[in-house]
Amino acid sequence: GQQVMQIPQYQHVQEGEDFTTYCNSSTTLSNIQWYKQRPGGHPVFLIQLVKSGEVKKQKRLTFQFGEAKKNSSLHITATQTTDVGTYFCAGASYDSGYSTLTFGKGTMLLVSP
């Protein structure tokens, strides 16, 4: 079945440093979504990417979808303590008929002031 892998599993940065998490799927994706889960909270939708090579920005966050639609990345510029949480990518594959999302294990981000 489809697998979605994320690296790193964990990253600890100083406030103001940049952060990047990478997501790789074993199968071609129809779209990829990114979610953020704060400690003790539930996943909250950040963005969806659909097109090959797509790049989207939300303030300090930049999301990319690979040309082959099998990988994606999230880059945060100048992290803040409010960025703390676990970031998940989730892909919908052609194999699943686009109907379900497979989540990665997430990257936990800790930001020290």
Place this chain on the structure above:
Amino acid sequence: DTGVSQNPRHKITKRGQNVTFRCDPISEHNRLYWYRQTLGQGPEFLTYFQNEAQLEKSRLLSDRFSAERPKGSFSTLEIQRTEQGDSAMYLCASSLLAASYEQYFGPGTRLTVT
């Protein structure tokens, strides 16, 4: 509050007991999903409904698990003969139509099986 709600928020049960969780999705959302999440893992898909029809179940889902969405509104997830390995956070999410639409998650029900 018009978000996704789940009840109860916490459930402690003894091994072998049955438990039932409820999810109330955002009212205009057609799709409702159930996930299970354990520490250090992403949400694991269990099953989903489009309106009242259950369209897919995870192949990994035990026969002890059953879900319903009788009127296409709220949904229940029942676990029969609970086992310690069932201890997890059970998340419900809803979306307008398909996986191409963002999913809105509820706060989850944390199950502890002793």
